[in-house]
Structures are given as structure tokens and as C-alpha cells.
Amino acid sequence: MSRNTVGKSKILEIIQSSPIALSHATIQEQMKGTCDRVTIYRILERLVKENEIHRIVNVNGVVNFAACKSCSHSSHHHDHLHFSCTTCGELTCFEDQSVDLKLPSNFIIQEYQLTVAGLCGKCS
Amino acid sequence: MSRNTVGKSKILEIIQSSPIALSHATIQEQMKGTCDRVTIYRILERLVKENEIHRIVNVNGVVNFAACKSCSHSSHHHDHLHFSCTTCGELTCFEDQSVDLKLPSNFIIQEYQLTVAGLCGKCS
DNA sequence: GTTAATTTCGCAACACAGTTGCATAAATAT
DNA sequence: ATATTTATGCAACTGTGTTGCGAAATTAAC
Ligand SMILES: [Zn+2]
Ligand SMILES: [Zn+2]
Ligand SMILES: [Zn+2]
Ligand SMILES: [Zn+2]
Numbered sequence: 481m482s483r484n485t486v487g488k489s490k491i492l493e494i495i496q497s498s499p500i501a502l503s504h505a506t507i508q509e510q511m512k513g514t515c516d517r518v519t520i521y522r523i524l525e526r527l528v529k530e531n532e533i534h535r536i537v538n539v540n541g542v543v544n545f546a547a548c549k550s551c552s553h554s555s556h557h558h559d560h561l562h563f564s565c566t567t568c569g570e571l572t573c574f575e576d577q578s579v580d581l582k583l584p585s586n587f588i589i590q591e592y593q594l595t596v597a598g599l600c601g602k603c604s
Numbered sequence: 605m606s607r608n609t610v611g612k613s614k615i616l617e618i619i620q621s622s623p624i625a626l627s628h629a630t631i632q633e634q635m636k637g638t639c640d641r642v643t644i645y646r647i648l649e650r651l652v653k654e655n656e657i658h659r660i661v662n663v664n665g666v667v668n669f670a671a672c673k674s675c676s677h678s679s680h681h682h683d684h685l686h687f688s689c690t691t692c693g694e695l696t697c698f699e700d701q702s703v704d705l706k707l708p709s710n711f712i713i714q715e716y717q718l719t720v721a722g723l724c725g726k727c728s
Numbered sequence: 729g730t731t732a733a734t735t736t737c738g739c740a741a742c743a744c745a746g747t748t749g750c751a752t753a754a755a756t757a758t
Numbered sequence: 759a760t761a762t763t764t765a766t767g768c769a770a771c772t773g774t775g776t777t778g779c780g781a782a783a784t785t786a787a788c
Pocket of ligand 2: 536546560561562572573574
């Protein structure tokens with residue numbers, strides 16, 4: 481396990497206390513200069529590796545991060561759906577929505593990226 | 605409708621004759637210097653607007669383009685699944701796979717980005 | 729406690745995808 | 759033939775993410 485530093489704890493707390501997924505840029509803002517850009521990238525990488533958070537590629541190509549809630553540390557699955565609002569920009573996890581896919585049997589799935597974009601409840 | 609230029613026709617042909625989705629970089633390679641980088645970006649933008657091609661954000665965040673086959677020009681839908689191979693890098697459309705999602709009724713879906721990554725038939 | 733090994737951090741520099749402004753060129757319209 | 763519109767090329771720029779490296783901070787060993 482990697483070390484628990486001040487920056488790491490703070491970043492994890494920011495992500496865990498957010499109802500929506502956050503981008504690196506947003507996290508950096510909230511860190512208010514207490515951490516270097518690159519350090520934030522590396523901490524996020526560590527947190528992903530330790531199954532504390534998961535990464536979602538938004539429809540604009542930018543990576544966002546959200547806390548892992550329903551997935552235990554032993555069985556880690558991120559096959560749930562994400563919704564990205566085109567107005568307010570919020571990226572929400574639908575952890576209850578696991579989509580079942582029918583692919584040819586010789587296809588081996590390693591990673592999911594299931595996101596729909598549109599207007600969220602607030603903006604519609 | 606935008607104008608039909610040499611570059612536009614060539615790029616459309618490259619995309620239509622490809623069994624997999626292509627990135628801007630790959631298209632630029634196949635254009636062999638006949639077109640400027642920026643021009644290619646703008647032509648792709650036009651082709652998307654005219655419903656000739658659709659854009660897929662790959663798991664690495666890079667945008668890829670594929671020809672529109674099953675969708676007519678009147679009813680345009682891109683709710684199908686994509687598969688991105690982590691070994692050979694190929695991004696394939698599964699136009700027959702339309703995933704059904706159950707979102708809260710006040711959520712309005714505008715755009716789909718349904719991609720799974722892993723090992724394709726050739727690489728598994 | 730002092731020293732050595734490991735990990736983290738900050739800074740600079742880089743790679744890459746994508747965008748914008750502007751002048752020129754080409755195609756349409758009058 | 760002239761004016762208007764659209765497309766192109768070039769340069770410069772933005773934003774996201776990465777890599778190398780030396781310094782600082784932790785942890786382990788003695
Ligand atoms: Zn919204
Ligand atoms: Zn999620
Ligand atoms: Zn493959
Ligand atoms: Zn497709």
C-alpha cells in the first residue's frame with residue numbers, strides 16, 4: 481500500500497464528499513495551491529490503483545473521478561452507467577444501473593465506459 | 605449543405621471503407637499530406653454535422669470516427685455499443701447492440717457513449 | 729539516534745489532441 | 759466580371775496528461 485500523505489487524504493475526502501464525479505482541474509481548484517498539478521495526477525493514480533476511486537472518461541474526453549461506493553475492495557466492478565449533463569457539466573454515477581451486454585464470446589471485457597450525455601434533472 | 609471538396613470526399617471514403625473507427629491522427633496519415641491538420645478537423649466536423657459519420661470517444665479520451673450505416677439521415681441514432689481493443693487498438697462498432705437504459709424520467713438523453721474496452725476476437 | 733533505502737513531491741519540460749484567428753484561395757451567386 | 763460565401767493553410771495557442779530528475783519526507787535498518 482502506498483503512503484498516506486496529507487495531499488492524498490485531502491483529495492480522497494474531496495472526491496468522497498462530492499455527489500458528482502470530479503475532473504483533475506476541479507480537484508486542483510479545491511486544493512487551493514496546497515498541491516502541485518503533477519502530484520495530484522499521481523495521487524489520483526494511486527487512489528485508482530487502491531480501488532478507492534474510479535475513473536470515468538467524459539463525453540468531452542476529459543477524465544473524471546468518483547468514489548467507489550457499491551464495490552467492495554475484493555470484487556471491484558465499474559460496469560455501471562454514468563450521466564453527463566451538457567448544461568451544468570455534472571457527471572453522475574448510476575451505481576444501480578449495470579448494463580448487460582451481449583458480445584461475441586471471444587471478446588474479453590476489461591474496462592467499461594458507459595456514459596450518456598444530455599440534460600440532468602435540474603437542467604431539464 | 606457544405607461544399608463537396610476533394611479533401612472531404614477523400615476523408616469520407618477513408619472512413620467508409622474502414623471496418624473500424626479511425627482517429628484524426630490515423631486519417632491524417634492516410635491523407636499523406638494532401639490536407640492540413642486543421643482542415644481535416646474541420647472536414648470531420650462537417651461530416652458529423654451532415655450525419656455521414658459519428659464520433660466515438662475512446663477509453664483513452666481520443667475521438668474516433670466511424671461511418672453511419674444503420675442510421676438513416678432522417679432518424680439519426682448512435683445508441684449502439686463500441687468495443688475498443690487494448691492490444692491492437694481497434695475500435696469497433698456493434699451497430700446491432702442497442703443498450704436499453706432506465707434513467708429517471710426527468711433526464712433527457714442527447715448523446716450516447718457506450719464503449720467497453722478489452723481484448724477483441726483476434727487478440728484474445 | 730544516526731544512517732540508508734524507499735517513497736513522495738515540486739519543478740521544468742515535454743507530448744499530444746484539439747481550437748482560434750487571420751489572410752489567402754477557391755467556389756457560388758449576382 | 760464582380761461580389762459574396764465558403765474552405766483552406768499556417769501560426770499560434772489552450773488544455774490535458776506524462777516524464778525526468780533532484781530535493782524533501784517517510785520508513786526501515788543498524
Ligand atoms: Zn445539469
Ligand atoms: Zn461511476
Ligand atoms: Zn484486438
Ligand atoms: Zn459506432
